[in-house]
Amino acid sequence: xxxxxxxxxxxxxxxxxxxxxxxxxxxxxxxxxxxxxxxxxxxxxxxxxxxxxxxxxxxxxxxxxxxxxxxxxxxxxxxxxxxxxxxxxxxxxxxxxxxxxxxxxxxxxxxxxxxxxxxxxxxxxxxxxxxxxxxxxxxxxxx
Numbered sequence: 001x002x003x004x005x006x007x008x009x010x011x012x013x014x015x016x017x018x019x020x021x022x023x024x025x026x027x028x029x030x031x032x033x034x035x036x037x038x039x040x041x042x043x044x045x046x047x048x049x050x051x052x053x054x055x056x057x058x059x060x061x062x063x064x065x066x067x068x069x070x071x072x073x074x075x076x077x078x079x080x081x082x083x084x085x086x087x088x089x090x091x092x093x094x095x096x097x098x099x100x101x102x103x104x105x106x107x108x109x110x111x112x113x114x115x116x117x118x119x120x121x122x123x124x125x126x127x128x129x130x131x132x133x134x135x136x137x138x139x140x141x142x143x
Contacts (some may be wrong), residue, residue: 007078014074015142018067021060022131028056029128032096036121061103068096071138095134097125 007061038045071092075084083089102123108116 007074008049008052010070010074010077014067014071015138017070018138019090019135020046021063021067022135024060025054025064025131027127028053028060031056032121032124036117057106058103062100064099068092085137085141088134088141091130091134091137095127098123098130102127 031049034044035049037051072082072089075089076082078084102120105116105123106118108114109120110116
């Protein structure tokens with residue numbers, strides 16, 4: 001296998017990995033929205049959904065950052081510089097930054113009403129929206 005073939009396979013792996021992570025983030029958001037809806041309507045909390053949301057988040061944050069860093073490495077290996085696709089790069093940088101901020105915000109949430117819940121919700125919503133754009137930018141680069 002040549003270096004060029006290896007880069008092509010790494011690109012494809014990057015695409016599939018990040019689309020999978022995006023779908024997991026959508027699933028995570030769906031669970032979070034269900035939890036939020038129940039809390040706002042004063043229904044008893046679904047313990048299983050809360051546990052799943054709390055367990056999946058700390059796994060998805062580093063996975064999302066890894067997806068960004070792996071893309072940076074692939075572009076650098078292929079072209080010798082990072083800004084071959086500047087819009088895709090900066091969108092990924094914004095997503096990674098949002099994810100890194102979301103984690104400590106989520107850790108600050110306590111039982112009951114907390115201002116950190118609203119921040120967590122808004123950061124998550126922002127991450128999903130920008131991630132959606134990122135997926136289309138990335139597919140445009142691939143094809």
